[in-house]
Amino acid sequence: MRLRMLFLSLGIALLLTVHMDAQAPAPRDPELIDIQGYQKILQQLKGKPVLVNFWATWCEPCRDEYPMLNQLAKQYAPQGLKVVGVSMDQDGDLILMRRFLARYKPVFPNYRKKKGNEEAFMQSISPGWTGTLPSTFFFDKDGRQVGHLTGAGTRETYESWIHTLLSK
Numbered sequence: 001m002r003l004r005m006l007f008l009s010l011g012i013a014l015l016l017t018v019h020m021d022a023q024a025p026a027p028r029d030p031e032l033i034d035i036q037g038y039q040k041i042l043q044q045l046k047g048k049p050v051l052v053n054f055w056a057t058w059c060e061p062c063r064d065e066y067p068m069l070n071q072l073a074k075q076y077a078p079q080g081l082k083v084v085g086v087s088m089d090q091d092g093d094l095i096l097m098r099r100f101l102a103r104y105k106p107v108f109p110n111y112r113k114k115k116g117n118e119e120a121f122m123q124s125i126s127p128g129w130t131g132t133l134p135s136t137f138f139f140d141k142d143g144r145q146v147g148h149l150t151g152a153g154t155r156e157t158y159e160s161w162i163h164t165l166l167s168k
Helices: 002-023 035-044 060-079 091-104 118-125 155-167
Strands: 031-033 050-055 082-087 110-113 135-139 145-150
Touching (some): 060 082, 135 155
Parallel strands (some): 031 110
C-alpha cells in the first residue's frame, strides 16, 4: 500500500511538472544578426541615445559587467536610453549563453552575431576594432557613433558616457 501511494504521489508530481512546463513560454534565443542586421537595429533606434555592448559568455570581464549594464538600462530607460547587447558566442556556447541570459534576465534586447565574415563585421562596427571584448559603442540621437569603450568599464565611466548621450 505504501509503495502504491509513493508511485501515485510521484506520478502526480511528474504530471504537474510537465503541465507547468508546457504552459511556460520557451525562452527565445537571441536573433542572429550579420552586418545588415546590426545596421537595421541602429536605424530602428535612430532618434534615441544608444549603448551597444558586445559580449560573450567565455569573456570574464563581460560576465562581470553585464549585471551593471542591466541596472543602467533599467535606471536610464525612462530618460530614453536604449541598450542593446550583441553576443559573440558561437554555436558551441549556446547552452552557456542561454543559462547566462536566464540568470540575468536582461531588460534590453540581445542579439547574436552570425558565424562568418568576422573581420568585415568588426570593421563595419568600427574601423580598427579588433574584436576585443567587452566592447561598447555609444551613439547619439542622430545615429552617429560618438565614442567607444574597449574592455570592462566602471559604473562611473558608463554613467559619464550615458550623461553625455542624454545631454545632446
